[in-house]
Amino acid sequence: MTADPGLLAVRRGPLTGALAAGSAQTVAVRDVPGRTLVELRVATNQDGSGAVESALGFDLPAAGHTSRDGQQLAVWLGPGWWLLDAPAATGPRTLEAPLVHRLRDSGGELSAVEVSAGFAVLELSGPRAPAVLAHGCSIDLHPRVFGRGRSARTMLAKAQVVFALTDDAPTYRIWVRSSFARYLVAWLLDAATEYLCEDPTRSSG
């Protein structure tokens, strides 16, 4: 079953049409539209994550980390608090994604809230990606400290973000509230100006 074609046609992410340029050999910024995002919180005074993990089919990560299962990614946000990032839901669109209902039905004191449209998902990748982030992020990104599988919720410039190192390109996946997305993209492109110009074969896309 595929997503409702009528709805797909009218869907507009916060960066639809707003991320025109920003790719070069040393660094690239891209929009990752249409992901299903769920904020999951379990009661912190008891271990409510077991039931969720069986419903999800993989373990939730510890503080400052991510865990993944194929295309599904879980990011630690705080004690008893995770962001789930899954492929776009199939089937007819409902007010909330099926994943939300599945988690809610898993039992335990937990809340599952869909935030797919509440965040823009970006990927910043390339050898210069850490340098771009360091222009506005006070977290230590050295591979000894922030390796693959690490995540952080922090400030990037003047936007609150969550980001995780997902591969060794390196690629950082960045989640930012939709209303801050255009600001953050403008900031990232500005911070990357020198690096984008390092590459004579620079293209837009």
Next chain:
Amino acid sequence: MRITVDGVQLAARPGDTLASALLRAGRRVLSQGIYTGRPRGLVSAGVEESNVFVQVLSGSGEPMVRATEIEAYDGLRVRTLAGKGLLPDEPDEARYDKTFAHTDVLVVGGGPAGLMAALAAGESGARVLLIDDQPRLGGRLLASRAIVDGLAVHDWVSSMRDRLQALPEVTVTSRTAVVGYYDHNYLVAVERRTDHLGSAAPATMARHRLWNIRAGQVVLATGAHERSIAFADNDRPGIMLAHSATAYAWRYGCRPGRRAVVFGAHDGALAAAVELADAGVEVAAVLDVRDVVGADFAAALARRGISVQTGATVSGTLADDDGVLRAVLTSAGETVAADLLAVSGGWNPAVELFSQSGGRTFWSEAAAGFVPDTAAQPTHCAGVLTGAVSLARVLSEGAGAGAEAARAAGLDVTEPATPSVEGELREEAAPAAYFCVDSAAEETVFVDLQRDATLHDIRRAVGAGLTSVEHIKRYTTIGTAADQGRGSGVLAVGVLAQLSGRSMAEIGTTTYRPPYTPISFALLAGRDRGRLADPERVTAIHDWHVEHGAVFEDVGQWKRPWFFPRPAESMDEAVRRECAAARTGVAMMDASTLGTIELQGADVGLLLDRLYTNVFSSLKIGSVRYGVMCGPDGMVIDDGTTARLAEDRWLMSTTTGNAAKILEWLEEWLQTEWPDLDVRCTSVTDQWSTVVLVGPRSRDTLEELAPELDCSVEGFPFMTVRQAAVAGIPARIMRVSFSGELAYEITVASWYALAVWEAVFAAGEITPYGTETMHVLRAEKGYPIVGQDTDGTVTPQDLGMGWIVSKKKPDFVGKRSFARADTSRSDRRQLVGVVPVDGRSRVAEGAQLVSHGAVLTQPPVAMHGHVTSSYHSVALGTPFALALLDAGASRHGEVLDAVDDGHATAVQVVSPVPYDPDGVRRDG
């Protein structure tokens, strides 16, 4: 290379600073005393410079920079200054960058100690950041002729640079000055990246970069600044710090003078005399205030045919017609012709960063300078900074400090061997703590050249009864100029010690404040300028608003449509049209900026009972309730509606500006006071977008868009919530009203907000409206806006909302405060309506209410209250305002004057709910 100074072209060589180019060109008079107008020239070759500042006209421009810190480039254009800078009018188009950096060991200073420290730490595998403010590493070695490890200094420095570059975790950054040392080993540095490139600088490259550094350990190898000695007429061009004179000779290859007198108080001055002689300067006399001088140096000078006059000082100087030095008067009564007087009173260790870090300094008699004592942070000091003199000791201290820092950072360290040093003379005679040659001509004995402050000024300050060095600096203004007191700070303390007979230790120094060297405002702003100055938050429908001509209002960081003028329509006309549509037809608004929080858990009702003034736990599933929140002091902090979606799922709305604050408010109580409650909150402000549909015909529109939804009064009653597809998009619809009219809030995932908005708009003759119309509509119903009709001093009762304050609940946040004497007064400022007596005049928001007929020309005039909101009311046909008025609830009918800018308008106090007081319109 050609450079232009005050419109005159000069030649410059690669490696030149502006100062060395000027000196080579024979330019001596380059400034004048700010108050005295006395001619002034270069006194130094580096950051000690306190005379020659210029305005840079080429490139990005600079209002006021030391000539000694500008690297010459082809096309450099400057203007010399006399004490004050000039801000150019042209906008600054340059790019400014910031970066964060983390390191195990930060080494400040790329001189011999810093290089050794970086090597020792780097070889342990530590992450090392070596920061040096010069274009080339090496520090004072660059002007030295010593042999290190068998290599000439330039070669040794190159070999060190190569060794450091071979270490993958070592970063070396030149042309970068560490300017601030703050708490928790946080340091700030300024990198100059393109200034030296002139017109070759790429436009995309940031001109300056601000480094925000968090270091595990810090090695300070900041060296020392040469200190002068004050004497009569010590400000003439040609009088220069001795080691600056040698730096010009040996590093820049320009002779600082033909015939020199050297005047000093330590062996280092004698060393400078040797260097000057070897550079081809005729050394006519060497005066040393001490009775005993270093034998090695005396011998070296003797070999060059120069004798040292001990116990000798400079008693004055003579100038030529241009004011330039022509002769030196000695204490022996001689007049020695000279065009260079090289002065060295000793070294001031560069303790500024150490002092900023909280470290204490002490006066070292051995070093005749203030040196670091106890560190307050993980700081290690090395080299000349500690008072070390010999190169061998500087190198070994550097290696030791680097190793110690790496060890403290948790690494295994093998300390590198200290390089051997040849050709260095041994300094063995103690330096003298000598600062000032007293003179009857005390108004020519300059202590702070840039402030034109003299021995006379210090004497006056002491005579005025001042003893604290802080008072004396403030009285004389010494140390407050653009050189940041580098040339005058310790000197002034020394002069004071000499005058008062007190010790250096007793007087102490003033506190060193950041920054170490000036930082431009633009660099501090970095890229937070223009459209990146502050995030602009926009809704998913924003582009539509722009395309349809909306005028925007800033609400916190949000951009909200204020009104939607048609061509040639004024704001008043637009708002009247929008209001009329909402009252008589159908209108729509983007309400996506309202804060939305989803609460889940068994105890949400209990939490809301404790935080809202009214009861929420009894709310039925599918229903919505309005609530007011107070702080513990009883004052209103927010309001909004909350819907119960399921037994354990609730959706709360907050005001636009308060969304984050209220979520934090909930979390604070849950985490710190009531952790046992089963409640979890999630912000969904960005997830959902809301289109408000208002007006007596709004039901028709909704029925058309949501054919499956029963929109009848009975099927969809006021203050309930439904789910249905709207224009084919899954939506949640609430029947709430902030206008008194029949209204629906249609909420969809923000991905589909534009689609729904456009579908609603296309449903026929629907008028989009903005915040101004929203305000008019709500004011006509007496609905207050938190932050506009309240100001943090207003209770729910003051707003006439006693009905929403539960008497049954044993407690809720704010309740206890209502019982306080002042808070329970019945004559507090209370919300009322006011209408103009003439039926026409709209009173100003912010107008004060006074007794009718009060004489305004005889202040003080007693104020009874003020107008918080004021509009032309389409529904009432007259202007209408809300106001907070003393005992307002009991004064309906009274006539007062509303005063704005001295102009009184008679108004009548009325109920704050003038329109549809019985609420019959909300069902359409």
Next chain:
Amino acid sequence: MLRIPCPWCGPRDETEFCYGGQAHVPYPADPSTVDDADWAGYLFFRDNPKGWFAERWMHRAGCQRWFNVVRHTVTYEISASYPPGTSRPDVA
């Protein structure tokens, strides 16, 4: 700029946090039984020591949890960081 140890996220820059003043000032169990002076004490009166101070911080940009820190108000040294609801550790 302080480096504040969040008990969950580790040390972060002070700009990520918001301040909550003196720690261990609980909401009175039954405010209706508290007299005006003591209620004013709860609302407005906080210690202002020159020295060690137990205070509340919230990691606003990170995990959004409140916690307590023992910090010296003159040197700004931090000697402890601990979750709410636990008592002040015996340090400094």
Next chain:
Amino acid sequence: MTWQLTPRLPAQPDFLWAEAEPKASYDVIIVGAGGHGLATAYYLAKNHGITNVAVLERGWLAGGNMARNTTIIRSNYLWDESAGIYEHALKLWEGLEADLDCEVAFSQRGVLNLAHSLGDVREGRRRVNANQLNGVDAEWLTPEDVQKIAPILNISTDVRYPVLGATFQPRAGIAKHDWVAWGYARAAHAMGVDLIQGCEVTGVLREGDRVVGVDTVSGPIRAGRVALAAAGHSSVITASLGLRLPLQSFPLQALVSELLEQVLDTVVMSNAVHVYVSQAHKGELVMGAGIDGYVGYGQRGSFPVIEHQMAAAIELFPIFARAHVLRTWGGIVDVSPDASPIVGLTPFEGLYVNCGWGTGGFKATPGIGWVFADTIANDRPHPLAQPFALARFADGALIDEHGAAAVAH
């Protein structure tokens, strides 16, 4: 090349004061030789004939916030109570040089307070109207009027912090803070007041509920009355009596630029973005920043506060982009819950407090000195001090000068 000569500032007096050794007892001891303590001593002597007075100072005279503020003087406060005390001060400022017979460089160049949002406009007009009715000079200016007074302000509408108008108090201005302190010190000393530096007060001597002197690092000193004017340190002193003051001490930063040719001849304040700027007599830009967010006595602030402030400053004043920060420093402001001071009697006989001035202390100096001296001399609150009693925190009659919350629907 010919350069412009800059005229010298007027010289300070040849004699200021002589240091005194503490006597065994005084009629009145004032703790803290800041502006408030010195002014209080002066008016005790001048207005009340009480000259057997010592002012005890822990460090150097006027070395606390008096030395660290941005010297803005104005009286355009919102509430009647505040306008009363600050306007009293401003009237005294206007005659201060004659009264003290010395130069304090009081320059009535006016103070602009910018509005950047509709909420700011509303609050600004409210304040202007309240000021006018209280007899305090105040005007509401349009953006165009604002630019006439400060031509370097960017008043274009498409910027992040547009100028939608401003309040203006023409009689407001700046003065040289050191000179003010020294003027009071000199005049007080000339009337017989002992000024004692390096004398830290460590506690209070009491007999029952009566305060009879102070303990100092140099030993006990007895006094008929003890007046605390030591900012946040007052709460440390009263803590030894078991008396709590609702004060919190926070760092507040300020900075100066290099000396610049004149570009700004008024004072511009923007509360919304925490920019307060004037160009001082010597030519440097003097700027105040926002208060650091946590309790601290460090006399140093946090760097990001400065970064944030400069970013806002150059949005408002593009010409400042190339100016440089030459020196930053921190003061310690003692802040009360309603951002208004605490002045008056205490539960202890013979003990008086004056604290909690936040950022308002300097501008109030003559006024509070006058009012506090009167309160001490007569052992009852001066009418202008009455609303600022400690008791207001229990009955809830606060004088909230935080300004309105800047939020709306």
